[in-house]
Amino acid sequence: MSSSAAATFSSLNAIPPPPSSFSSPANDKLFSSSFPAASPFLGSSHKPRSCVLSAPSPGRRSHAPVVAATAPNAIKEKLAQSPASSSNLLITKEEGLVLYEDMVLGRSFEDMCAQMYYRGKMFGFVHLYNGQEAVSTGFIKLLKQEDTVVSTYRDHVHALSKGVPAREVMSELFGKTTGCCRGQGGSMHMFSKEHNLIGGFAFIGEGIPVATGAAFTSKYKREVLKQADCDHVTVAFFGDGTCNNGQFFECLNMAALWKLPIIFVVENNLWAIGMSHLRATSDPEIWKKGPAFGMPGFHIDGMDVLKVREVAKEAIGRARRGEGPTLVECETYRFRGHSLADPDELRDPAEKARYAARDPVTALKKYMIENKLATEAELKVIDKRIDEVVEDSVEFADESPVPARSQLLENVFADPKGFGIGPDGKYRCEDPKFTEGTAQV
Amino acid sequence: MLGIVRRKVCAKGLPVTVPGETLRFFRPVVHALRNYSSAAKELTVREALNSALDEEMSADPKVFLMGEEVGEYQGAYKISKGLLDKYGPDRVLDTPITEAGFTGIGVGAAYYGLKPVVEFMTFNFSMQAIDHIINSAAKSNYMSAGQINVPIVFRGPNGAAAGVGAQHSQCYAAWYASCPGLKVLSPYSSEDARGLLKAAIRDPDPVVFLENELLYGESFPVSAEALDSSFCLPIGKAKIEREGKDVTITAFSKMVGHALKAADILAKDGISAEVINLRSIRPLDRATINASVRKTNRLVTVEEGFPQHGVGAEICTSVVEESFGYLDAPVERIAGADVPMPYAANLERMAVPQVEDIVRAAKRACYRSVPLAAAA
Numbered sequence A: 001m002s003s004s005a006a007a008t009f010s011s012l013n014a015i016p017p018p019p020s021s022f023s024s025p026a027n028d029k030l031f032s033s034s035f036p037a038a039s040p041f042l043g044s045s046h047k048p049r050s051c052v053l054s055a056p057s058p059g060r061r062s063h064a065p066v067v068a069a070t071a072p073n074a075i076k077e078k079l080a081q082s083p084a085s086s087s088n089l090l091i092t093k094e095e096g097l098v099l100y101e102d103m104v105l106g107r108s109f110e111d112m113c114a115q116m117y118y119r120g121k122m123f124g125f126v127h128l129y130n131g132q133e134a135v136s137t138g139f140i141k142l143l144k145q146e147d148t149v150v151s152t153y154r155d156h157v158h159a160l161s162k163g164v165p166a167r168e169v170m171s172e173l174f175g176k177t178t179g180c181c182r183g184q185g186g187s188m189h190m191f192s193k194e195h196n197l198i199g200g201f202a203f204i205g206e207g208i209p210v211a212t213g214a215a216f217t218s219k220y221k222r223e224v225l226k227q228a229d230c231d232h233v234t235v236a237f238f239g240d241g242t243c244n245n246g247q248f249f250e251c252l253n254m255a256a257l258w259k260l261p262i263i264f265v266v267e268n269n270l271w272a273i274g275m276s277h278l279r280a281t282s283d284p285e286i287w288k289k290g291p292a293f294g295m296p297g298f299h300i301d302g303m304d305v306l307k308v309r310e311v312a313k314e315a316i317g318r319a320r321r322g323e324g325p326t327l328v329e330c331e332t333y334r335f336r337g338h339s340l341a342d343p344d345e346l347r348d349p350a351e352k353a354r355y356a357a358r359d360p361v362t363a364l365k366k367y368m369i370e371n372k373l374a375t376e377a378e379l380k381v382i383d384k385r386i387d388e389v390v391e392d393s394v395e396f397a398d399e400s401p402v403p404a405r406s407q408l409l410e411n412v413f414a415d416p417k418g419f420g421i422g423p424d425g426k427y428r429c430e431d432p433k434f435t436e437g438t439a440q441v
Numbered sequence B: 001m002l003g004i005v006r007r008k009v010c011a012k013g014l015p016v017t018v019p020g021e022t023l024r025f026f027r028p029v030v031h032a033l034r035n036y037s038s039a040a041k042e043l044t045v046r047e048a049l050n051s052a053l054d055e056e057m058s059a060d061p062k063v064f065l066m067g068e069e070v071g072e073y074q075g076a077y078k079i080s081k082g083l084l085d086k087y088g089p090d091r092v093l094d095t096p097i098t099e100a101g102f103t104g105i106g107v108g109a110a111y112y113g114l115k116p117v118v119e120f121m122t123f124n125f126s127m128q129a130i131d132h133i134i135n136s137a138a139k140s141n142y143m144s145a146g147q148i149n150v151p152i153v154f155r156g157p158n159g160a161a162a163g164v165g166a167q168h169s170q171c172y173a174a175w176y177a178s179c180p181g182l183k184v185l186s187p188y189s190s191e192d193a194r195g196l197l198k199a200a201i202r203d204p205d206p207v208v209f210l211e212n213e214l215l216y217g218e219s220f221p222v223s224a225e226a227l228d229s230s231f232c233l234p235i236g237k238a239k240i241e242r243e244g245k246d247v248t249i250t251a252f253s254k255m256v257g258h259a260l261k262a263a264d265i266l267a268k269d270g271i272s273a274e275v276i277n278l279r280s281i282r283p284l285d286r287a288t289i290n291a292s293v294r295k296t297n298r299l300v301t302v303e304e305g306f307p308q309h310g311v312g313a314e315i316c317t318s319v320v321e322e323s324f325g326y327l328d329a330p331v332e333r334i335a336g337a338d339v340p341m342p343y344a345a346n347l348e349r350m351a352v353p354q355v356e357d358i359v360r361a362a363k364r365a366c367y368r369s370v371p372l373a374a375a376a
Helices: A002-011 A025-032 A073-081 A093-118 A133-140 A156-162 A166-174 A207-223 A246-257 A286-292 A305-320 A349-356 A360-370 A376-399 A405-409 B021-026 B045-059 B083-087 B099-111 B123-138 B173-177 B190-202 B254-268 B286-296 B311-326 B345-351 B355-367
Strands: A148-150 A234-239 A262-268 A297-301 A326-331 B041-044 B063-067 B092-094 B115-119 B153-157 B183-185 B207-211 B219-222 B239-242 B247-251 B273-277 B280-282 B299-302 B332-334
Touching: A093 A133, A093 A156, A093 A166, A093 A305, A093 A360, A093 A376, A133 A156, A133 A234, A133 A262, A133 A305, A133 A326, A133 A360, A148 A156, A148 A207, A156 A166, A166 A376, A207 A234, A207 A246, A207 A262, A207 B099, A207 B123, A246 A262, A246 A286, A246 B099, A262 A286, A262 A305, A286 A297, A286 A326, A297 A305, A305 A326, A305 A360, A360 A376, B041 B045, B041 B190, B045 B063, B045 B083, B045 B190, B063 B099, B083 B092, B099 B115, B099 B123, B123 B153, B153 B190, B173 B183, B173 B207, B173 B280, B173 B311, B183 B190, B190 B207, B190 B219, B239 B254, B247 B254, B247 B286, B247 B355, B254 B273, B254 B299, B254 B355, B273 B286, B286 B299, B286 B311, B299 B311, B299 B355, B311 B332, B332 B355
Parallel strands: A148 A234, A234 A262, A262 A326, A297 A326, B063 B092, B063 B115, B115 B153, B153 B207, B183 B207, B247 B273, B247 B299, B299 B332
Antiparallel strands: B041 B219, B183 B280, B239 B273
């Protein structure tokens, strides 16, 4: 079984374009048994499912022969053995601690956000990431500072993973001038030029073309501007609801057409506010949409940071080598409602309990302790440290000043002459009283 | 070369400038040592745009053009003729028909310092991409507090053409000009087209550049300095095309031509009209408009788009707010008819302002203060 599959992997490094045969009726039959209408989408499969471009032989689920890029055979075997542990360790102790710390930071930060919101310190729309940390940590911790991350409104943890200090994110949420966007962006619009986090977009699907543009720039810099070492990749995060949006498909097309260095990461948490993914989508298997456009599609368990990390390495490596885009569907779950204003009445408590049992943070903790990568005490030290970081960020945000009145008119234009010419014939922005009264503008 | 020096404006504060110095950057370059013959060369608007694109692309390798049919087809209206051969497919990109997608890609590239020129086949199609123009381009510098500016240009034909029906004839000047964070330009003559497009491409902010299909083939004389490759016009400054003292007529794009013809007709009736070519819809040159109205005491605004919430509405309000005491007659507003553009040629003619409409409005503005009895 493995040997025949192994034969097809010999050409893994030079990935041929996928053949034109797409999912066939046999394929549908294979998967239809795994999602009866009423039960959770695709169940809690622990085996990574990769794009099957030719009809698989019946009865072989996770080891179906594949043609284009898939998770390398060795990894599949490792991961297939049991849910969250394997005999060959996938991470070193240092890596494990980094991953753990990042996920705990994400979790604690979001929990603190909820507290602050209910105390009135944070306002507007706040969308929390609890439960999905494995996806953010799994991908972003493999990136360099120069690589780009584009997110949606559920962007606090992406910002933290990418390196934006917790203080700046918390201040931004409080609307203080020390925030990463000086309080002008807010929860849904986190930008950091230094860390190459370019949003933070409220409209779903809006970030995908922008991310594709960032990837385009990377390629342009290499090929037109002749910066030969520019191998920056872009990771675009978005949800299951976005995968029904036109811009998603437009960008899959163009990214594959122009072989852009981008990874499209679907954080499929099965719910778009109150709309179940199964009710909204004709074919709920999003990873299949990748091969339809000529790129590999992966489906992985997004509650397991190690699995995410392995596939992320694959996809990022592909992009860096110039082999083009990848679509990765991470099946994950958000423990809280869509936003803090969402009463979250439509989701089945049994479903929530099932996913809560697969909490990515506790899973990694268990993995590390069982495999002797760290002791409970060491991990507790990290927990405590993170608590202090988060509390410090709240204190910092509390003590920071609100934006000055003059900040209202700043940064509308990079060139403020864009405000035009005043009655005295000079540019408005040159008037020293420009920012004092808004009526003149 | 007295080139255009781009000043990096500090994002966290306002620039301190020496009065008068800043305007020098944008005045057309005058080479005192060279002699140019004053016999003007004629250039069509199409050639003007093409040469502007060509020169900007050659000066800065970060400038690239993308849109439908801009490459092999040489441009849907031949504006980008020859550019593919000169710069190759890496810099002149034929896109699939996905406005939202490729506009977003342009914005993402602009976030990272490239300078895309995104062409819409007509601005009607920009509605499919308007989320990116407004939300990810116009608002980004503000939302990121100055970290990320977007040096992108969106250009294409705007407004009514001839017999193309309702979905291809809308004027988007008012829509885009109401959005902070955008600059909206609308040239009339070839000199306008060249200077404003060059300024737009060099500008660090998103610029919506509204051309007019019917003007592409029109020829205008251009001065020698306009042909210089560093020629640039200031954004936010209107041009007084024709001086006058009785009534101010403001217009942009094709309507400037109509206004000038109307001014000729009015001159025969003893009314000296001052015609202002707005050039820049956002920022609007309120200073020039108000100064002109304070001189003539009467205002007629002309535009092709729908009347409600249009450019004329903004100009009239600006004048009423700032120069009310100077007005001798109510402000007159001429716009397209408040209907989707009909197809039949005679109806279309009625739906777009004609020269006679401008003449009539100007006369109304001039005689309004005379009681009817005395006129009889």
